[in-house]
Amino acid sequence: xAGVSQSPSNKVxxxxxxxxxxxxxISGHTALYWYRQxxxxxxEFLIYFQGNSAPDKSGLPSDRFSAERTGGSVSTLxxxxxxxxxxxxxxxxxxxxxxxxxxxxxxQGTRLTVV
Amino acid sequence: xxxxxxxxxxxxxxxxxxxxxxxxxxxxxxDYYLFWYKQPPSRQMILVIRQEAYxxxxxxxxxxxxxxxxxxxxxxxxxxxxQLGDAAMYFCAYRSAWGNNxxxxxAGTRLTVKP
Numbered sequence: 001x002a003g004v005s006q007s008p009s010n011k012v013x014x015x016x017x018x019x020x021x022x023x024x025x026i027s028g029h030t031a032l033y034w035y036r037q038x039x040x041x042x043x044e045f046l047i048y049f050q051g052n053s054a055p056d057k058s059g060l061p062s063d064r065f066s067a068e069r070t071g072g073s074v075s076t077l078x079x080x081x082x083x084x085x086x087x088x089x090x091x092x093x094x095x096x097x098x099x100x101x102x103x104x105x106x107x108q109g110t111r112l113t114v115v
Numbered sequence: 116x117x118x119x120x121x122x123x124x125x126x127x128x129x130x131x132x133x134x135x136x137x138x139x140x141x142x143x144x145x146d147y148y149l150f151w152y153k154q155p156p157s158r159q160m161i162l163v164i165r166q167e168a169y170x171x172x173x174x175x176x177x178x179x180x181x182x183x184x185x186x187x188x189x190x191x192x193x194x195x196x197x198q199l200g201d202a203a204m205y206f207c208a209y210r211s212a213w214g215n216n217x218x219x220x221x222a223g224t225r226l227t228v229k230p
Contacts, residue, residue: 033217042121042222043206056217089158093218101148101167104208105217106160
C-alpha cells in the first residue's frame, strides 16, 4: 500500500490477556518506530528498528512489551498479560534510513482498551 | 537521551490571526533535525515543517514558519492567517543526525481556532 498500515484499528481485551499489534511500513523504508500515546498525551517512544541493526528497545516500559520485525518489513508489537494502564493508542511510523531529515510517515494507530 | 519540551499544553487563536507554539530541546549534539507534526482528530500524524540544525535560515512552508534558535535550543512554530483546519495537536520532534537516529517527541500542544 501507499502508506503505513496498522491493524487492528481498535482492540478491546481483557486484563491479563496477550495482544499483538501489527504494523506494515511503507515499502523500502528500513526504519520503523513504535510509539504509545495515552489519552491527550504526547508520543512516548517504545522501540526503533533500523535495517539489520539491533533494535533500540530503550523505551519499552516493562518486560511485558516486546516487538519484532520480520524480514525487515512487517513489525509486531506484543503486550503480554495486559494491564489497564496499557490502554492507549499505539502508533507506528516508518522512514528512509540514514537520512535524518526525511519525514517519518505514521499509521493511524491501534487504539487498545484493556477492560 | 534527548528530551523535547512543549510548555504550552493548550493554545487558542482567532481565525486569521497568528499564533506561536513553543518547543525547546536538550541535546549535546551539534548536528540534528527538528520537525513539527500536526495530529488532527483523525489521529493521522502529518508533517508540517522540518529544519536542519546546520542551516541558519528558518524553514518556511506557506503559512507555517519556524524560529530556530540553536544556541537557545529553541524551535517555535508560527502559524499565520490561522484557519479552522489548523485546529489539532501539534508535536515538536527531534532526530539525531548520526548513530541512533530515532525520533523523540514533545508532549504536544492542543491548538484551538476560534471562528
